[in-house]
Amino acid sequence: MEFPETIFSYLTKIAQKDPDARRSAVEDVLEKENISYTLQEDAASEKFPRGIRNYVFHTGGESNLPKKGENLFCAHYDAVPGSYGANDNAAAVCILLALYREFREKNVSASFALFDLEESGHEGAKLYRDIMKEGKVAVPALALNLDVCGYGDSIVICGKDHERKPAARPFVSKEVLKRHNAQLMHYLPESDDIILRRAGIPSLSIAIVPRWDVQYLRALGASGGGLLGRTPEFRMIEGEMEVSTTMHGGYRDDPKWIQPKAMQQVFDYLADAQESPSAGTKFWSFRRNVRRSTDGRNEKDGLQQYLQT
Numbered sequence: 001m002e003f004p005e006t007i008f009s010y011l012t013k014i015a016q017k018d019p020d021a022r023r024s025a026v027e028d029v030l031e032k033e034n035i036s037y038t039l040q041e042d043a044a045s046e047k048f049p050r051g052i053r054n055y056v057f058h059t060g061g062e063s064n065l066p067k068k069g070e071n072l073f074c075a076h077y078d079a080v081p082g083s084y085g086a087n088d089n090a091a092a093v094c095i096l097l098a099l100y101r102e103f104r105e106k107n108v109s110a111s112f113a114l115f116d117l118e119e120s121g122h123e124g125a126k127l128y129r130d131i132m133k134e135g136k137v138a139v140p141a142l143a144l145n146l147d148v149c150g151y152g153d154s155i156v157i158c159g160k161d162h163e164r165k166p167a168a169r170p171f172v173s174k175e176v177l178k179r180h181n182a183q184l185m186h187y188l189p190e191s192d193d194i195i196l197r198r199a200g201i202p203s204l205s206i207a208i209v210p211r212w213d214v215q216y217l218r219a220l221g222a223s224g225g226g227l228l229g230r231t232p233e234f235r236m237i238e239g240e241m242e243v244s245t246t247m248h249g250g251y252r253d254d255p256k257w258i259q260p261k262a263m264q265q266v267f268d269y270l271a272d273a274q275e276s277p278s279a280g281t282k283f284w285s286f287r288r289n290v291r292r293s294t295d296g297r298n299e300k301d302g303l304q305q306y307l308q309t
Contacts, residue, residue: 003264007098015086015255026077054124055114059104065137066111072140076118080248086255087246091150118192125192129199142167143203145193149266150258151246152209155182165202171273180269186221208262213241
C-alpha cells in the first residue's frame with residue numbers, strides 16, 4: 001500500500017514547537033481520520049502543568065479497548081522543548097495513523113496508543129502501565145514502539161531479548177527482515193518501550209536510521225553499560241550519528257528533512273509482519289555466534305551471518 005498523502009500531510013501539522021498546539025493538532029488529526037479514542041488522562045500538577053494525555057484506540061472502535069493477545073502499536077507524540085519534533089516523533093505518529101487505516105480496511109484487529117511526555121521521564125507510558133495494572137486494559141501480546149522513524153534507509157529493532165517471545169516472531173522473521181532492510185540491534189536509545197517491558201509487556205523498539213549509523217549502533221551495543229554506567233565516549237558516539245541531527249535542535253530538526261520513503265519503509269515492514277502468519281516462520285534468536293577460521297580470523301557473526309545464509 002502506498003503511504004497515504006493525506007496522512008503524510010499531517011506531519012507538518014503535528015510538528016510544532018508549542019506543546020499545546022501540538023496536542024491540539026493530534027486531536028484534530030484523530031478527528032479528521034474519524035478515530036474514536038479513549039483518553040487516558042492525569043490532572044495538571046506542579047511538575048506537569050499541562051497534565052498527561054494518552055490517546056488509545058482500536059481498529060474495532062472506541063468500545064474495543066486493547067485486548068489480551070493483540071498487538072499494541074505505540075509512539076510518543078510530545079517533543080523536546082524548542083524542537084519541531086518532526087522525526088522525534090511526529091513521523092512515527094503518522095505511520096501509526098496509516099497503519100490504523102490499513103488495518104481497519106482489512107479488518108485486522110489491533111490496538112494503538114499515542115503516549116504523552118516520553119521526553120519527560122516516560123510519564124505517558126507510566127500512566128498506561130498503571131491503568132493496565134488496574135485491569136482497565138489487557139496486557140497486549142506484543143508492544144511495538146516507534147521512535148525516530150522518518151529519516152534513513154535501515155530499519156533497526158531492539159527487543160532486549162523480547163525478540164525471542166512467540167508474539168515477536170513475525171516481526172523478526174528472516175524473510176521479513178530481508179524484505180525491508182531491517183536488522184536487530186543490541187542497543188537503541190531509551191524510549192517508552194523500557195516502561196512497557198518492565199511492566200511485563202513483550203516489547204520491540206523500532207526506528208529507521210541511515211545505513212552509516214548502523215555501525216555506530218553496533219559499537220554502542222557492544223560497549224555495554226558497565227558498573228559505573230555509560231562513559232562520556234558513549235554519548236559522544238551517539239552524537240556523531242547522522243540521525244541525531246534530525247532531533248533535539250539539530251540542524252536537520254525540521255519537517256523538511258523528513259523522508260516519505262523512510263516512513264513508507266517502516267509502514268511496509270510493520271504491515272507485512274502484522275499480516276504474516278506466525279506459525280512456522282524462521283526467526284532470529286539474536287545470539288552471537290563467533291567462530292574462528294583455520295587461519296585464526298573471526299568469521300562473520302551475529303545477524304549479518306544469519307542474513308547471508
